[in-house]
Amino acid sequence: MLENVKAYLSKQGVKYIKPEKAGPHQEEMEVLKALGQAARKEMQTLSRLIEERLVPFKMDRVSNWANQAQICRPHFWCYYRAPEDSLDDVAMAIRLYGQPEDWGISVEVSFVERKKSDTTLAKQHKVLDLPITYPLYYFAQEDGVSHRVEGTEANRQMLKEAVRDGRVRKVLVKYDVPVTASGTVEELVDEIAGGFEELKPYYEKANQN
Template structure:
């Protein structure tokens, strides 16, 4: 599992060409497809095992190994939804992050872009209503680019002001779990379940706007 993810991370941004159109690259494309599918399968296995530990949340479909432009997308993700959540609600997701030889799985409070409504961003911004605790951090999107920000109180106030004036599009709350070749699947799912508990107050904060 670790090795497949590590190998596939080396193909980030690589253009996949269907083997029947790949000419002299056919063997390379077949190998890329096999690796991408195997790495995604392992990520799906991880999500299924975690699913049993975060009831009543339910996993949705794992992202594909290439995007619509057929570019390798090894940073797999899977959203987990509460049965009461609507399609445009904020959820909790796990995501493969990092690069070859330096990567892990993050737990985040975020939403599915293609399912958002005109209310979704306002819900997401509610994560800023609470100060961050422990090893949580912000992941901020501005002008199409995303960057990490420490979860300090000063940064929270900066982000609240930026959101209010519209200079920042969205702010995620994230928790990282670095992986090593020695990481065991059972231990990883246990740690991810703990990650769900850590981000839960911020997920719950996204619901308060509608309760008011």
């Protein structure tokens, strides 16, 4: 299951050079490109299977396997929006996490940075208005670096204060679904769909007017 995705996780940070310009590394780059494309295709298939479970939500495109600087970026993501959502609204998304020996798909309530408006961050902060319990957790961005924060009431209050003070810029709510070699794609989709259910109240709260 998702074999190419798993293999591609180890390529994080590798610089991709077009094979015709790679000299002695031509073959290596061809293999890398093929793996990146195959991994992205697996993520697209998974994303579509999830979309079928999330009606009326529609999936956006799956992120590319390399960024604009042509650095391999294995942690694919895909956003899901309801028909009434605008592009600058807070959405729900899946995101690949981890390394080949310990990895999975996280579900999150978040937004696309390059599509945000003046109100998007304030909407995102509303996820802190609802209580939280394990296995949900926060992902907080401080000084440009994001880190995991356990989903407890004490941490919720701490983050509310940090957002008010401007120390924390944004806070996502997340739910992890580990991928095991023994599972099936159907089981994985079931678990991810369950994650969306867990997070739906936060998504709805964030988009309340």
